[in-house]
Amino acid sequence: MVVTNHPLASAAGAQMLLEGGNAVDAAIAALFALTVVEPMMVGVLGGGLAHLRTADGRHLVVDGLSTAPAAARPDMYEALSSDIATYRDTRGQANLVGPLAVAVPGALRAWCHLLAEFGTFPLADVVAPAIRYARHGFAVTPYLSTCVTDNATDLARDAGLAAMLLPGGRPIEAGHRLVRGDYAAALETVAIEGPEALYGGSLGAALADDLAARGGIVSKSDLAGYTIRVREAVRGSYRGYEIVGPPPPSSSGVHIAQMLNVLEGFELGALGFGSAESIHLLAEALKIAFADRAVATADPEFVQVPIETLISKQYAETRRALIDPNRARSWRPGLPGPESGDTTHVTVADAEGNVVASTQTINGLFGACVQIAGTGMLANNYMFNFDPHPGHALSIAPGKRVFTSMAPMMVLRQGRLRYALGLPGGLRIFPSALQAIVNLIDHGMSLQEAVEAPRVWTEGGVLEIEPAIPATVAEVLAAKGHRIQRVPRIAGGMNAIGFDSDGSLLGAACWRADGTPVGIAGGLARAGIGFSIA
Secondary structure, X not given: OEEEOOHHHHHHHHHHHHOOOOHHHHHHHHHHHHHHHOOOOOOOOOEEEEEEEOOOOOEEEEEOOOEOOOOOOOOOOOEOOOOOOOOOOEHHHOOOOOXXXXXXXXXXXXXXXXXXXXXXXXXXXXXXXXXXXXXXXEEOOHHHHHHHHHOHHHHOOOHHHHHHHOHHHOOXXXXXXXXXXXXXXXXHHHHHHHHHHOOOOHHHHHHHXXXXXXXXXXXXXXXXXXXXXXXXXXXEEEOOEEEEEOOOOEOHHHHHHHHHHHHOOOOHHHHOOOOHHHHHHHHHHHHHHHHHHHHHOOOOOOOOOOHHHHOOHHHHHHHHOOOOOOOOOOOOOOOOOOOOOOOEEEEEEOOOOOEEEEEEEOOOOOOOOOEOOOOOOEOOOHHHHOEOOOOOOOEOOOOOEOOEOOOOEEEEEOOEEEXXXXXXXXXXXXXXXXXXXXXXXXXXOOHHHHHHOOOEEOOOOOEEEOOOOOHHHHHHHHHOOOOEEEOOOOOOOOEEEXXXXXXXXXXXXXXXXXXXXXOOOOOOOOOOOOOOOO
């Protein structure tokens, strides 16, 4: 089973499985394909996490998150606000758009490591579908066209992006065949030279030189010195299920476990999905997690993260006791203190029991809106994930890894894998993954229902709700003190795989992206098995 947020990426992954590859081969092929057909979300100059469950039951997380360049400093941006809604705003949006928004990319190094250590195919075979899509073109989806329209002003500032995505000065239309010849050539270089093409070779030189000419600070030495991290997963429990996710600098493993611990003291199933009472409790749990996250979750090489405290049942009891079932409240961190929303996700399972849930991004839509001349590569804007205010856990420091909300999660029951899921959506990722897990366990939803169900989100300000939540529920929530804001969607397209006890797989993808499950059933004929009719 392969589930991605674009049908051509799912096809690329399925091709690997059909040719005899494993889940890692398929996941990496799908990710390379997504860099072509979903350029607003993911690229080799981005970063992300891959949560791998091996056939023998081990869980590990390959951390290819971006890092701050050596020349970065805590006060490199002029912060404009301390208000929660505009906290990351800086003078000239320098941390969001343009060369100073670019962090040292980790995606390509991490993908190649994962393939070399756990895959079975050569890199050239895995990159081949992406090269074919880039060389021969693909049909632009309405989703991509809409993203171009929404970001046309920033895209127009870059000559390469304007030529590719704004032909004749107008956003590229759905159905148009987009050919990316320069990017196909860059991928061919990767297929031949491997990751060193970027981390010491010609592609890295092109990146560093182009950014330097524009005023950026990512250097060739930054690229040459970049290293991935392989981390142990964080494990929590909820109503007899084991919840497994990535550790810091990701928020998801720690804070999903924390929120589930808080919610475990309430009968959410009895309250009913979508009721004002259950949404109120979800909102309060989200606010608790975000309050603690602000002071406690960052790059563990720079900040001591109290993981065991945050995921303990005892700590959850102290926080749960402060929840008022009738009133929304403001939350401060329960511990002493010392991102953008555009991403993609891939979920893959093979016949041997290997499972990959990987979330990857260039951070914002089209990253920094900078295309590296002659290569077709889009630069990330990962520096936006740092706190632009000096002196905090998430403030900028040279070599520091960005924190992330990515949530490539897996759920087990009595040691057997039941679900693997993830989604894009920046700060809204891990709260949305939490809600899907609650939908499955507390509300008994099918996998498709769980990923598609209406979502809510808050980090302590307004409570965002999707259109499908009734006005009557919104009125009750407002009466409890929540400031309600309706939004078209919360986070992006979730995709997931469910694992049945009989060995069958179920794939699901939601309406918020171009998600496409591809399942492979059957297999080679085997001697001595069949029906006999007397």
